[in-house]
């Protein structure tokens with residue numbers, strides 16, 4: 001999987017994508033992440049990449065030419081047209097389903113906007129997808145690009161070790177994760193739930209699924225209503241909610 005990031009701030013990516021799981025995956029060449037500085041493609045001597053908006057109004061707009069030339073510097077070497085994702089507040093909001101879809105691509109070009117946005121003709125010319133990481137406004141598209149790279153990369157085979165990839169398990173897909181505990185057994189007078197100490201794996205899995213169902217129902221009714229629960233799950237949830245009332 002290859003990511004090419006078109007950005008005005010390539011150095012922002014080094015720390016976040018150089019460390020830990022993603023850093024290791026880059027070293028093992030499981031994923032490649034390359035940044036392209038849009039400013040290097042400005043045609044004027046002051047390396048200007050923004051200009052005043054036609055129609056007036058405050059703020060500046062990123063010019064089309066430097067962005068499109070930065071894109072061409074990548075695309076012209078390729079025999080295929082790579083998928084171009086533009087990170088913007090107008091995009092469809094990223095979720096795990098979209099992450100999964102993106103992880104099937106061999107090569108993604110991520111375009112990071114700044115100022116008040118980019119000249120619309122760039123979107124018409126080269127952008128395939130507009131994606132937002134949530135309904136809030138940021139100073140630039142770089143953090144959204146890093147979020148997308150992180151979430152997509154962890155689905156690429158070989159990026160997560162076997163332990164790390166455990167959280168991939170489909171058994172609770174669409175559900176919130178159950179509570180996690182580790183040593184010591186008692187911490188600030190709080191003990192670990194007995195079932196987890198029993199070594200009874202069937203009961204442990206039952207308890208974990210019950211906790212995931214309960215948490216999803218209580219914390220994320222929007223996710224919960226998308227679930228289709230079988231009879232066993234419904235009973236588990238009912239029992240958990242009854243305990244809540246006691």
Ligand SMILES: NC(=O)c1ccc(NCc2ccccc2N2CCOCC2)nc1
Pocket residue numbers: 087088089112113114115116117118131132133134135136137138139140141144
């Ligand atoms: N939710 C997101 O994914 C998200 C993404 C980017 C982003 N900002 C960069 C940006 C990129 C494109 C267009 C406008 C802008 N903005 C520039 C600053 O002013 C507001 C508009 N903000 C939030």
